[in-house]
Amino acid sequence: MDEEKYTIIIIAGCLALIFLVMFLYVITSVYKSRNLKIENKLRLLEKQKQIDLLTAISKAEEKQKIEIAGQLHDEIIPIVALATSNLNSRITEFEKQGLDLSGIRVEIKSFSLLQENIREIIHKIVPLLFTSFGLLKAIELSIKQMNENPVNQGVAEFHNNTIFSGELPFSTNDQLTIFKICREVLNNLAKHSEYAYLKVSLEEVKDSFILLFLHDGKGVTNEEIDLLEEISTGMGLKLLKSRLILLNAELIYIKDDEVSSIRLIVPISK
Amino acid sequence: MKKEITIGIAEDHPLLRVGLVSALKPHKNIKILFDVSNGKELLENLKVIRPEIILLDIEMPIMRAQDVMQRINAKYPKIKIVIITAFFQKDYIIECFKLGAKAFLPKGDEVEKVLEVINIVHEKGIYIDTEISKVLTEELQNSNKKPSNLRLTKKELEVLNLICQGTKRKETAESLGVTLDTINYHMSNIMRKTNTDNVQSLIKYAIENKLINNA
Structure with a gap:
């Protein structure tokens, strides 16, 4: 009888011990998993915070640039243009009276040069083709200019594969950001891919705005681009990334021996 | 006596707009019907009053020049558009002509030149100076250079x-x-x-x- 009791006590003790170990294991696992979840959440929050900060900085920078361009366009250029025009008219009046002021006329040309330089700065910030003709036409004309550049040996074409021809569902600033992304992608392709034929096509303007760059040159993968962005001292790829973040957009790079591609996807918020 | 030419001015820079109006006003054969600062105002004005020629600054706020020109051409095809610009880039000039521009007027040009352009566009319908004709000829020649006998892989x-x-x-x-x-x-x-x-x-x-x- 004592032996039986003793056995039961041992079994019960063992069971209790097993239960305790299991309980401790479960508690530790739950604790660990909770900690991991909190850590992940914190990491995500930190990442989101960084993205928000980057977006805010990019937005502020873009806004500031556009303001500078606006001030140059609205305040500085009119003054120089009017002064040039008035001076020219005055000189014409004096010349009609027989005075030779051709020397001063030559000097006035520097005003025109000044205007041209200011306009160049403006158009670097807000490209003229974009402001005058809109995003799609500006992309098409940028491609045309690439073809005309003797440095580029390849041929590039733009195709609109959608039936879309109306007003794009983005603000002007967002369209400008899309244009700058496209220009950067085109510049990179012209510089590094050595394509013989590049086809840029608008594929969709519904849930997303999708632009596809297909070429037969040297392709890259997303991993290679990430690595390049990390080691590169240039600003091109970093600016490209911050502009993508601004639009919540993505660039998908696919490398292929035959035809490589870059797909720009910009979500359209309804 | 020269025939009266009615014009409308669309220029966003107040200084340049006023300068243009005051330079053209003394000329008896020019009648300025309105001067506005953006494309939207221009289209509003055209609903009630239609000049023969519009001097249009292509870099204006609110409405893109492309949209303004397309609407004017569709609704009022008789109106001749003269582009006021300071930027003479090839593609820009070609696109403007495609959209129906009849002449280009450099910003800051002397009033005599402005009058000459207005008179020629009014009389002959179009004004193309040497620089512009060079650009257009180049484009025409390039567009004829289509690839031929390119081998397929x-x-x-x-x-x-x-x-x-x-x-x-x-x-x-x-x-x-x-x-x-x-x-x-x-x-x-x-x-x-x-x-x-x-x-x-x-x-x-x-x-x-x-x-x-x-x-």
Whole structure:
């Protein structure tokens, strides 16, 4: 009888011990998993915070640039243009009276040069083709200019594969950001891919705005681009990334021996 | 006595607008019907009053110049548009002419020049100076330089053969073990090389040039 009791006590003790170990294991696992979840959440929050900060900085920078361009366009250029025009008219009046002021006329040309330089700065910030003709036409004309550049040996074409021809569902600033992304992608392709034929096509303007760059040159993968962005001292790829973040957009790079591609996807918020 | 010419001015810079108005006002054959600062105001004014010529600054806020010009051409085709600009880039000039511009006027030009352009556009319908004609000629010559006798690659001939046999692009992609994007890319390149713009004309080209079954 004592032996039986003793056995039961041992079994019960063992069971209790097993239960305790299991309980401790479960508690530790739950604790660990909770900690991991909190850590992940914190990491995500930190990442989101960084993205928000980057977006805010990019937005502020873009806004500031556009303001500078606006001030140059609205305040500085009119003054120089009017002064040039008035001076020219005055000189014409004096010349009609027989005075030779051709020397001063030559000097006035520097005003025109000044205007041209200011306009160049403006158009670097807000490209003229974009402001005058809109995003799609500006992309098409940028491609045309690439073809005309003797440095580029390849041929590039733009195709609109959608039936879309109306007003794009983005603000002007967002369209400008899309244009700058496209220009950067085109510049990179012209510089590094050595394509013989590049086809840029608008594929969709519904849930997303999708632009596809297909070429037969040297392709890259997303991993290679990430690595390049990390080691590169240039600003091109970093600016490209911050502009993508601004639009919540993505660039998908696919490398292929035959035809490589870059797909720009910009979500359209309804 | 010269015939009166009615004009409208659309220029966003107040200084330049006022300068233009005061320079043109003393000339008896010019009648300024309105001066506005953006494309929207311009279109509003055109609903009630229509000048023969509009001096249009292409870099204006609120409405893109392209939209303004398209609307004017569609609704009021008799109105002649003279572009006021300081930027003489080739593509920009060509696009403006495509959109119906009749002349280009450099910003800050002397009033005599402005009057000359207005009078010529009024009389002859268009004014093209030497610089602009050089740009237009260059473009015309370039557009005639279409590729000819560009050789198709082995892969392109394979694609062409399948398409000529009536195979759909998706099936062609599956048959060649590539993506649909790749097939679309090859098709565009084939059409570029053969100067064709649709499948029917491409098939005709392939038959005429005995390209089928040559892959």
